[in-house]
Amino acid sequence: ILNVEQSPQSLHVQEGDSTNFTCSFPSSNFYALHWYRWETAKSPEALFVMTLNGDEKKKGRISATLNTKEGYSYLYIKGSQPEDSATYLCAPTLNYGGATNKLIFGTGTLLAVQP
Amino acid sequence: DGGITQSPKYLFRKEGQNVTLSCEQNLNHDAMYWYRQDPGQGLRLIYYSQIVNDFQKGDIAEGYSVSREKKESFPLTVTSAQKNPTAFYLCATLKQGASGYTFGSGTRLTVV
Numbered sequence: 001i002l003n004v005e006q007s008p009q010s011l012h013v014q015e016g017d018s019t020n021f022t023c024s025f026p027s028s029n030f031y032a033l034h035w036y037r038w039e040t041a042k043s044p045e046a047l048f049v050m051t052l053n054g055d056e057k058k059k060g061r062i063s064a065t066l067n068t069k070e071g072y073s074y075l076y077i078k079g080s081q082p083e084d085s086a087t088y089l090c091a092p093t094l095n096y097g098g099a100t101n102k103l104i105f106g107t108g109t110l111l112a113v114q115p
Numbered sequence: 116d117g118g119i120t121q122s123p124k125y126l127f128r129k130e131g132q133n134v135t136l137s138c139e140q141n142l143n144h145d146a147m148y149w150y151r152q153d154p155g156q157g158l159r160l161i162y163y164s165q166i167v168n169d170f171q172k173g174d175i176a177e178g179y180s181v182s183r184e185k186k187e188s189f190p191l192t193v194t195s196a197q198k199n200p201t202a203f204y205l206c207a208t209l210k211q212g213a214s215g216y217t218f219g220s221g222t223r224l225t226v227v
Contacts, residue, residue: 004157034215043119044205046215089157102173103216105150105157 006090006106013080014114020076021109023090027071031095034103035064035075039086047075047088080113087111118142119219121206126224128193128200136191136222138206144217146209147189151175151202158205164189193224200226 005024013019025033032051038044048057053068061078077084087110091103119140128134138147146165150158160173164183178197183189193200203223207216 036215041220043218043220044216046217049215091158102148102160102163103158105159107155107157 004090004092004104004106006088006109008109009107010110010112012112012114015081017080017113018076018078019080019111020074021088021111023073023075023106025071025073025090025092025104025106026094027068029094030068030071031093033066033068033073034091034093035073036089036091037086038089038108044089075109077111080111082113082115085111085113119206119208119217121204121219121222124220124222126222128224128226130226131195133195134193134200134224134226136193136204136206136224138189138191138219139187140189140208140217141187142208142210142217143186144208144210145186146211147183148207148209148216149173149179149181149189149191150205150207152205153199153202161191161204200224 007022034049035047036044037047048064050066055066057064064075066073087108089108091105122137148163149161152158159175161179162173162181164170167183167186170181170183178194180192203221205221206219209216
C-alpha cells in the first residue's frame with residue numbers, strides 16, 4: 001500500500017485568514033492528483049484534478065499547485081470563511097499497467113474556520 | 116436527480132452476522148468502488164468494479180464480498196470473517212473519461 005501524507009492533520013484559523021495544506025505522494029508512476037472537500041454529514045466533493053507538473057488550478061478562493069517530480073501538491077485557501085470548514089482530502093492515482101482509476105487517499109486535513 | 120444512494124445511513128449488526136450494504140447509482144457511470152474509513156486513517160479501497168460482471172480486490176478485501184450483476188448496483192457484503200467491521204463505508208462511481216469520483220453519503224456500520 002503506497003503512502004500519501006497530508007499535513008497538517010488539523011488546522012484552526014480565524015475568518016479571513018489565508019491558509020495552505022500539503023499533500024505528499026509517491027512521484028514514480030504518477031498519473032493524476034485529486035483534491036476533495038468533505039463536509040460533515042455530506043459526501044466528498046471533487047475540487048480539482050491535476051495531471052501535469054507545474055499545474056495550477058483555481059476555484060474561487062481555493063487554488064492548488066502540483067509538483068510531480070518531487071511528489072507534492074499544495075492547496076491554498078485565501079480569506080477563509082466558516083463555510084470552508086471541512087476535511088480536505090488528496091488522492092493520487094498511479095499508473096500501474098494501465099490501472100489508473102484507483103485513488104489512494106491521504107488521511108486528510110481538517111480545517112475549522114472560526115467566525 | 117442523478118446520484119448515488121447508499122442505504123441505510125446507520126446499520127447495527129450482531130457479531131458473527133453477515134450484512135450487506137447497498138449502493139445504487141443512476142448516473143450511468145461505468146466504474147464503482149467501495150471504501151472504508153476508520154478514525155485517523157484515510158479512505159481505504161475494499162473492492163472495485165470497472166464493468167458489469169467483473170470486480171477486483173482493493174487493498175483490504177479480506178472479509179468482504181461484492182457482486183456487479185447490474186451497472187446500477189454494487190452491493191458490499193461484510194462477512195463474519197471481517198475482523199473489525201465497525202467503520203464508515205463509502206461507495207463511489209467514476210464515469211469513463213471523467214476526472215473524479217462521485218461519492219455516496221456513506222453507511223456507518225456498527226457491529227456489537
